Amino acid sequence: MGTLEFITKEDLEQFKQELFAELRRPTFKPPAGKDRQKPFIKSYEVRQLLGISPGxxxxxxxxxxxxFTRIGGxxxxxxxxxxxxxxxxV
Structure with missing residues (x-):
């Protein structure tokens, strides 16, 4: 049989502090240039920009x-x- 390990309140407190520190650390950085506008946009984006209906x-x-350019559908x-x-x- 395996040995039993007990978790103390101090262990849980330490785990909580480590977890919070890990969650606060930024994990995602967008690649450089991602904030630039993409060169081609889809129909729904055009409608949003112009404020027009599909018709x-x-x-x-x-x-x-x-x-426009049609690629597939x-x-x-x-x-x-x-x-x-x-x-x-304007």
Whole structure:
């Protein structure tokens, strides 16, 4: 049979202090450059930026007012094009 070990209040207090110290230490640092805007964005992001509905975005695509690239079933838009549209609206 194995030996029995008892845990004292002091052991628990020490564990608590070590755990809190570990939790306070920052563990995640985003890679450099992650705060920059990504070059291509999806349809839902365009709608949020422009404050438009899916139907309005469809009309903008059909009329050629907004450029897009289709990859599979998803549509991507250049962020710089969307930014230019936002600047025109102001």
């Amino acid at each position: 309005t975005l469809l009309q903008l695509r059909k009329s050629g007012q907004i450029k 998803l549509m991507y838009y250049k962020y710089e094009d969307i930014e230019a549209m936002m600047n025109k609206r």
